[in-house]
Amino acid sequence: MTSQRTVPEPRVVVAGGHSAGHIEPTMNFADALCRLEPTARITALGTVRGLDTTLIPARGYPLELIPPVPLPRTLNPALLRTPGKLRDSVRAAGAVLDRVRAEVVVGFGGYVAAPAYLAAHRRGLPIVIHEANAQPGVANRLAARLTTRVFTATADVRLAHATAIGIPLRPAITGLDRPAQRDAARRRFGLRPDGPVLLATGGSQGARAINVAVSGAAPALRAAGVQVLHITGPQHTVEPPYADGYVVVPYVEEMAHAYAAADVAICRSGAMTCAELSAVGLPAAYVPLPLRGGEQRHNAEPIVAAGGALLVDNADLDPAWIETTLLPVLTDPARIAAMSGRAVAAGAPDADVVLARHVLTAIAERRR
Structure with missing residues (x-):
């Protein structure tokens, strides 16, 4: 595994907003990364639509807001309105990635994940996915086609390239x-x-x-x-x-x-x-x-x-x-x-650290 000093000052953007089910594992991962690499610079993407503006600042991480893009699960009229909204949100996410000089995007699904994944892909940045639910959302199903760094809560989750590690939890x-x-x-x-x-x-x-x-x-x-x-x-x-x-x-x-x-x-x-x-x-x-x-x-x-x-x-x-x-x-x-x-x-208490180490490895490989 990557040692602490191999990757100085990693610059990471996390995308897992809207619901507590997305935000909590995102923040738990961020905490674990900071324990492994105290110099890590972590920026969270979020929207005004969910709990992002409440839960993320409370955990002490900078929050950058982008337009929300709820991806419909089925064919319906909302799908026809998605391309324009998605384009604007991808542009906003890309501006954040450029401004913070992101080296990797770590996504957990939710309204902000798809724009973050697409903006990262356009810039050739590593993408790391974590899917907590047994049935993956649209954003993570999309991103699994863009990266091989895919991690899930259990082995039963159907995503390409998936490795089961559990869900990042608080040390408490x-x-x-x-x-x-x-x-x-x-x-x-x-x-x-x-x-x-x-x-x-x-x-x-x-x-x-x-x-x-x-x-x-x-x-x-x-x-x-x-x-x-x-x-x-x-x-x-x-x-x-x-x-x-x-x-x-x-x-x-x-x-x-x-x-x-x-x-x-x-x-x-x-x-x-x-x-x-x-x-x-x-x-x-x-x-x-x-x-x-x-x-x-x-x-x-x-x-x-x-x-x-x-x-x-x-x-x-x-x-x-x-x-x-x-x-x-x-x-x-x-x-x-x-x-x-x-x-x-049946549990996996070290998922936060395992995921953090994979992210540090992705940054190290990009720098090489």
Whole structure:
């Protein structure tokens, strides 16, 4: 692998904007690159349309805005309007690449990725792709024809030249010692130190189906001695069914604390969620969002196949499913321990560093 001093002051442009699912792995990679090469100059491309202007500056990286180009997944009238928008966005992305004297573009999909890829290709710059989702987006499918440096979350992702490395995660997640932090994490949320804890979360916005099913199963959970940490999402309200051992919060800023407090999670199966829970060894009941062609189901399937998780369709999730299927897991410490080990085996905690080293190698090869 490339040593730290082989590539002085690498100049990198990252493109992974719009959603937290794109931005988070982008920033985690950037952090890892800076740990390997403290002199690295990283510039992020983004748009005003998503979370870019909020999440990227908060991580301390310069942000350059370009016009968004959402590429339609199917033939529709929006496709006819795309060429002109794409041309303007490619021109804006190219101006950024020239101004910062970029040596490589690292893309993670999203609205800014396609213009960045095309601008880099026109300048003969190396392109490195990371695809976090089981079903690649249009931008990354396009770019996979322009480069052989393609990296994915799992081996099941269908992209040319792809190498599976996992998803870049924060060290706070990959370095989490759940057993060591369990008592402190439970005190943080007002939970008892003893007995199993179920973490219920529907992601940053919450999920009504999960909220209804878990709160509806509260009597059975309480009778079995199971505590609940229920993250409802800021737009949802759930009244705690009981005061002792059922904690309701709208949002948790640092999910590592919630993971440390829990024994099992019930949650959506976004790519980042699946990667984080595998990295920390937290067994889960995944409830895929029933949209976008079942993309979230594909994210969870490798972990389920490894024995680290359960899978339930959104339409089948109700209090009865929790009582008959999930509750026996929650009350079986041996099964929880086995699932935890299998979840860890399905994870990839060093993806951020692995990707950073590949990027440094791409720069070194270009300089030669």
